[in-house]
Amino acid sequence: MSDIITSKNLDDIIESNKKIRDDVIRLVNETKVRFNTSVVTSADRFAFKILKENNLIQMPVEDKYFGGAIIVKGNLRIPIINTAQPRVYQYFVAWHEIYHLFYDNNIQNETHEVKIDMEINERMADYFAANMILGNVYDYYYSLEDENFIDRIIKCMDVYKAPYKAVLIQLYEDALLKYNDSNLKKSILNNFDNQPENLIGKFEELGLDSELVKPSYLFDTGDLEKRIVKNIKGNPEVTYHEDNYKHFLNIKRTVKKLVEDLSYDNR
Template identity: 55%
Template structure:
């Protein structure tokens, strides 16, 4: 089982971030220049716009650990996102999967699982996702009037549409840059906390509670129609037909695939 990011290995995470920062920023620049012709301003909306143009299945799966899948068959890659997760995590998972679909040369013909929580061995994809969503979190954090540390983090989540840990990791990295030991201590103290009801916390602060609720979207037709259109336009090309059969097989067996991963992780 993969190693979950916690306060115990946070320093290791930051060290990896610093080592790969230029590589990841280059990939961020590539996505923004090549895949945003419509000039979509909202980063979270851009992620889903890109995936829908590529290959996306959205399906609610009632498992708190399951974020999604990237399914690979030759050059055909399908992103699967679990819409039973809160919206804020779906946004992060979407960018995570975009990294694997566009840049992961080691992604072989298989199923690549994306967990709900961050894992150390997924640092490239997670750092890419964080960079796509986050701005100057450190500056925004200190612009807030709230006295409570967690309230400030929730406000950062609301503004950047990014998960709790993604906010804390970026803040911790900035703390090292600005030598802010006080904030570093607060981050370590709060990093491993479990928040059972973010809806109540967001509601208390007057924030958009939809961000921390699931969407429960079920959409396989968008991808199916895209493949069928490709067949209609180029009926002589066999791999479109092969992709349609593979898509049907995958969409019919996603729940079984998910169950096998759950058994593997427990």
Template identity: 30%
Template sequence: MALIDNVIKSARPKLYDKVKKNVLLFKDKYIGDRDKIVQDDIFRIIEEIPELELILFPIKDDELSGFICVYKGEFFTYINTYQPREKQIFAAAHELYHFARAKFSDEEAFKTNFRELLKSEALEEKQLTNDIDIEDAKANLFAALFLVPKKLLKEELDYYGIKTEEEVDKLELIKLMDTFAVPYKTIVLRLYEIEFINREKAEKLLEIPDRDPEKGILKLINLHQIADRWQQRTREVKLGCLRPLIHENENLELLPLRRINKDKEFIEKFEEND
């Protein structure tokens, strides 16, 4: 079965509309501007959500993109800044879906015990298969709709003079990647979802390698230096309220002293490298 058969737009159109509505509701509540190119402003958006704490630091692991969890009623989301910036941005938007899902859930147990680990493979494709959980598929769609709104995507197509699907080529696609700071597959699938390109065109574009520096999209990005800023591994460190929480655990004797000292060493290590 082709990837196009598995994306939510094709397999579950009503679910697609529901997720799209959820994106608009989220933007109305937390941003106010539905039509905005977000890029790495996603991190400022997260920091301005009172109930959500953002943690950034690099782990040399291309498989781990991030996670989100609840501790004492507060949500924490972690993003691995060792990964390319475009992946960090998409992972952050992905986790916003899980935050919204948990925040507005009617199930109290879900709110208090919620946690979700995000691996890179779950970001690669918006699939509905046995390999990717339905919630991750919905979170990927949420992220794509959040980061690449239909109205702005059409405006960018007009700006670049792309009137028909025949004019969509690899160079034009990396220009769109640069504008929206999202992975290659996200741009292709968004063009398919807004019905600018047909199924056959989308499938051909999705066959092009996008992570190999020797060929395909990444090679083109490096050659033209378009969208290359979003391929950088920023290794940014932002520990938020982790240190105050560690001190609280120590003062209230909530954790063994050995564990607290280990946590302190962890914090100090990253602050030294910041």
């Protein structure tokens, strides 16, 4: 497992962001032009629209570290989202996987696992995801009247539907590179490794919709299975629809086993 991002290496992460920022912004702009012809304004819905058009499978996997994976079978890439994770992580993982699906030339015949906690060697994908989700977090943070630092961060998570660390990294980058905000930097470093354990309770305490930090437990194999079943019912005499369905079920079983193996490896 790669090293995760902590308060101790946060400055190194910002240096990495500086080096890749121009490339990431270019990919963000390309993604919006290439995929958002329907002008979907919600970042999370936009991400899932893209993935559903590219064989997305959503399934609950009871593993606290497993966020998702991309399964490569020949020319087919199948993104997996773990719906046993809170929705706020599902949304971030979705954009992370979109980076790997369309812009990562290193994924070929293998299984690429996505962890929930940010890892150093996934900086390009995570920075892409953050830039697809987050807006001007710094200004929003300072527009809030709450005196408590954590309460402000929770409200940022709510507005941008972004994970705790993603919000803090973006704030830290702005505080360091744009505003030289030493007080905010200190608050971030003091709290970076201490995400509240009961996010549901914190959201409800602040009058926010806690569904964002709850799992969805959705199981969905996407439109492909539905199309095949519809063709079988509409044309029962055509045998190749049955063959396609058997092939799909075989892929589904393979994916399930691969996900179970990944989950077992994390124990």
